Amino acid sequence: AQSVSQHNHHVILSEAASLELGCNYSYGGTVNLFWYVQYPGQHLQLLLKYFSGDPLVKGIKGFEAEFIKSKFSFNLRKPSVQWSDTAEYFCAVTPGTSGTYKYIFGTGTRLKVLA
């Protein structure tokens, strides 16, 4: 069965520290990949997405992610976090072919940034 693993459940960083959140998926075919963020009290918002092309994807608020097909990974990075990045981050995958439409989400990573 298709699945998404986010290995870091809770991460605590100080402001200006670098961030890398892991995401691995299990699916052998073409995939579309997403990172969503959920700020406290707000709804899920799209940070970035990968469909095809350059495996290094840049998103909003200085976030980027790299798709490494051989490792089935799509890790999220940010060089310098801010207090306002405190949120829960979800990686999601959907097969990149017609006929299936559901997103498969990881369990999320709660990030707390200390001021």
Add this chain to the structure above:
Amino acid sequence: DAGVTQSPTHLIKTRGQQVTLRCSPKSGHDTVSWYQQALGQGPQFIFQYYEEEERQRGNFPDRFSGHQFPNYSSELNVNALLLGDSALYLCASSPIFSGPFYEQYFGPGTRLTVT
């Protein structure tokens, strides 16, 4: 431009009761998906509606049913509520499907508590 809206925001029901949750998609979107997000988990796909029909379903029992109206809005119905149905129910909409390269926009969710 209004995003995805859901009602009600919060709901408390008793075991065995039935509940109906509502969703209005983002303007220009015709596809609606429903997800269940239990505490500490990522969203789990329930089903997706397109052209007023259920197009794909996740691993949820028949107690979960839905409907899509001609104006693309949607309802999620859950019968014979169990304590385990307590969760945040998310609605997501996406634009007219034109291949696998689509993304979903999420609403704020309805928090259902079953006592």
